[in-house]
Amino acid sequence: MSLAAAFDSGRFVVTSEVGPPKGTDVAAMLETAEVLAPHVDALNVTDNQAAVMRLSTLAACVHLTQAGHETVYQVTCRDRNRLALQSDLLGAASFGITNVLALTGDHVRVGDHREAKAVFDLESVQLLRVIQTLxxxxxxxxxxxxxxxxxxxxxxxxxxxxxxxxxxxxxEKKVAAGARYFQTQAVYDLASFESFMRFARRFEVKVLAGIVVLRSARMASFMNANIPGITVPEGIVAELTASEDAASTGVQIAARFIRGAREMCDGIHIMAIGAEHLAPRVIGEAGLTREVPA
Amino acid sequence: MVVVTAKQLDEIVHMLAGRRRVLLLGCNTCAAVALAGGDREVETMIQALQLAISRRGMTVEFVGGVLQRQCEPEYVEAMDAEDIDAILSLGCGAGVAMLAAQTGIPVYPALDTLFIGAAQGLGSWRAECSACGSCVLGETAGICPVTRCAKGILNGPCGGVNDGECELGDRPCAWVEIHERLESQGRGASFAHENPPKDDSAGEMYQWDLSAKGGSR
Structure with a gap:
């Protein structure tokens, strides 16, 4: 089932993320995809995430599509000008890839090729408009x-x-420029998310709540200190500090949030960040386990 | 004005290797105001270069001078460059280019040209303009997103904004500032205007070599 059809069916949609490898060996990426696939509606494929150079997202999406997965092709504006972006988008479409997530992208200065020229010929709103034009x-x-x-x-x-x-x-500009669904940055505070959703519900768009599974109190504190736009409430940090099995506590925290958010939004996007094996546990504990129809 | 800063001495010494008599030429307009190309900076650089050159066992003779503006031919034409086999320019890139075109002798840059900026205090400037050729300052409350936003975004802040700071941690978020200023001027609604992609060919409507805008880049 396509991502659009999954949203339209009214089901609570689940997506997760796979990162292309640094190198040509895609075996581990395909393995991760197999672990996640039974639990999700689509796999989101990152684009030189955090400005770290990796195998091309388009190539990764082709590998995953050919292995039978529904992909979301992430496209950032950091590395390609408008010719290259349109060209790659057409290339993706020619392989049957239809889901695109349009982002401006992290700056090259935060990545592993910080001397590179940051392109940004377009940005997210303009890229959405280009997709509409195509x-x-x-x-x-x-x-x-x-x-x-x-x-x-x-x-x-x-x-x-x-x-x-x-x-x-x-x-609002992104909605006007053609965004049909949104994926949020990681959210932890249900009340704050609810207030965001009251705003988002004024628009005809689907919203996936972003879930990052916390694995330790240190990880939570690190994210609070270093990742813009992520706030892990003190109560959650304390819960992880007190836990003897922080990874399991992190899974429960994520599952609890999902149960609470279930009536507010249209689905979740799990960013496992190197702990993809935890994603099926989160989905299970949140009570979302079900067979995904083909 | 054009903001400049001195290159590392080692890089300059390397450029001058093998030269016999070098003219260090300041520029009394932007570079002098930027405390990098006035009388005093020419004198200081001559002393520093003499020391660095003698330490390397090299011999180069230095003479100093300052032009009012290196980027204007009448000043360059009036200059005395007799018995000089290279010029070290303490001007911006435009000054180096004009000197090289007019004199016919090798010209080397002693400075790096950084940006078009406005003074923030003594010896401190802020980049405010990228000379892009299609100004949007009218709709962005006088804060240039092409220059002040690290990504040159034209339609609002990215997800990296952190309590009003850029994700790179070196500046306030331009779009938070634009939003605040538009609101404070009762122009909040203009934030919703969708800016199309920049026309990077904007300078081409002028002859590139006569252009006030600079032509294709």
Whole structure:
């Protein structure tokens, strides 16, 4: 079932993430995909995540599609100008890849090739508009396409961003530019997420709550200190500190949030960040376990 | 103004290897104000270079001078460059280019050209303009997103903003500042305007070599 169809079916959608390898060996990535696939509706494939150079997302999506997985092709604007972005998007469509997540992308200065030229010829709002243009059968120059893609475009939002007002104003721009679904930055505070969802529900878009499974109190404190837009409440940090099995506690914390958020949003996106084996446990404990129809 | 800063001495010494008599030429407009290309900086650099060169067992003779503006031919034409076999320019990139074109002798940059900036205090400037050729400052409350946003985003803050700071940690988020200033001026609604991709060919409407904008890059 396509991601769009999964949303339309009204089910609580689950997606997760796989990262392409640094190198040509895709075996581990495909293995991770096999572990996750029975529990999710789609696998989101990162694009040189955190500006760290890896195998191309498009190639990874092709591998995963050919292995029978529903993918979400992440496209950032950091490394390619408008010709390359359109060109890769058409390439993806030619392989039957339709789900695209449009992002501006982390800056090259935070990655492992910090001397590189940061491109940013376009950014997320403009990229969404370009996807809409391609779907309508022309390129950015107004030239007609021979063979038209049917992309299902999504975007990201940071519900705990400070200050919040400009972030929400940008969310509206993304909706206007053609975003059909949103994936949020990791969220932990249900009350704060609920208030974000009251805003988001004014628009005809689907929202996946971002879940990052905490594995230790140290990880939670690190994220609070270093990852913009993520707030792990003190109570959760204390819960992890007191736990003798922090990884299991992290799974329970995630599952609890999902149970609470289930009536608020349309699904979840689990970013396991190197602990993909925990994702099925989270899904199970949240009571979402079910056979995913083909 | 054009903000510049002195290169490392080692890099300059390396460029001058094999030269006999070098003219160190300051520029009395932007570079002098930036405390990198005035009389005093020319004198200081001559002393530093003499020391560095003699330590390496090399011999180069240095003479000093300052032009009002290296980027204007009438000043360059009036300059005395007799018996000089290289010029070390303490001007911006435009000054180096003009000197090289007008004199016919090798010209080397003693400075790195950084940005177009506005003074923030003594010896401190802030990048405010990238000379992009298609100004949007009217709709961004006078804060340039092309320059002040690390990603040059034209439609609002990215997810990396951290309590109003850029994710790179070296500046306030331009889009948070733009949002605040537009709101404070009662222009909050204009934030919703969707800015299309930049026209990178904007300078081409002018002859590139006569252009006020600079032509294609």
């Amino acid at each position: 779907n309508a059968g022309t390129d950015m120059a107004g030239k007609e396409l021979h063979g038209t893609p049917e992309f299902y475009a999504g975007a990201v939002v940071t519900p705990d961003s400070a200050p919040l007002a400009p972030q929400l104003a940008k969310f």
